[in-house]
Amino acid sequence: MATLEVVLGDITGEDVDAIVTAANESLLGGGGVDGAVHRAAGPRLAEAGGAIAPCGPGDAKVTPAFDLDPPVKHVIHTVGPVWDGGAYGEAEILASCYRRCLAVADEIGARSVAFPAIATGVYGFPAKQAARIAVRTVRETPTKVERVRFVAFDEETYELLSAELA
Numbered sequence: 001m002a003t004l005e006v007v008l009g010d011i012t013g014e015d016v017d018a019i020v021t022a023a024n025e026s027l028l029g030g031g032g033v034d035g036a037v038h039r040a041a042g043p044r045l046a047e048a049g050g051a052i053a054p055c056g057p058g059d060a061k062v063t064p065a066f067d068l069d070p071p072v073k074h075v076i077h078t079v080g081p082v083w084d085g086g087a088y089g090e091a092e093i094l095a096s097c098y099r100r101c102l103a104v105a106d107e108i109g110a111r112s113v114a115f116p117a118i119a120t121g122v123y124g125f126p127a128k129q130a131a132r133i134a135v136r137t138v139r140e141t142p143t144k145v146e147r148v149r150f151v152a153f154d155e156e157t158y159e160l161l162s163a164e165l166a
């Protein structure tokens with residue numbers, strides 16, 4: 001089972017084999033964490049994303065990390081649910097994001113993966129419920145990934161993820 005860690009910071013500075021971005025179906029880039037990842041990886045990321053798009057909600061697809069600093073070799077693009085009150089399968093789609101990212105990580109042989117708080121920004125998923133789903137799903141998913149780092153971009157998310165891990 002993977003070791004789970006929580007850190008506060010910018011995911012583009014993580015020393016891991018693969019970082020996850022919270023993308024939209026086009027995989028062409030956007031705001032939030034996706035904007036930061038695309039800026040750090042350079043324009044080839046959008047070219048590579050566009051070539052394998054679309055990516056449906058709950059799914060994940062991988063590209064090279066291009067200009068991101070080593071050891072990051074891969075970007076795993078996942079598309080979270082747009083929150084619409086919670087009765088439209090949002091929780092299951094979010095859990096699927098974490099499962100699919102780990103499955104993709106296994107396919108590419110990544111042993112360390114950093115996740116942002118998928119869907120909790122522009123897509124509006126409540127942060128506490130999202131933290132619970134993130135930690136529970138990663139704990140319950142069989143994987144060869146040895147180290148999973150949850151990267152919180154704000155104190156509240158850091159506290160919520162830390163509480164779930166404790």
Ligand code: AR6
Nearest residue numbers: 010011022024030031032033034036119120121122123153
């Ligand atoms: N490192 C780590 N986390 C970050 C960073 C960063 N550099 N920047 C923001 N976050 P969001 P979503 C956090 O909106 O809700 C994009 O336009 C942020 O504080 O990035 O899944 C895509 O293209 C929040 O906790 O993703 C889609 O269109 C978390 O990352 C859409 O937004 C997720 O917020 C996806 O929305």
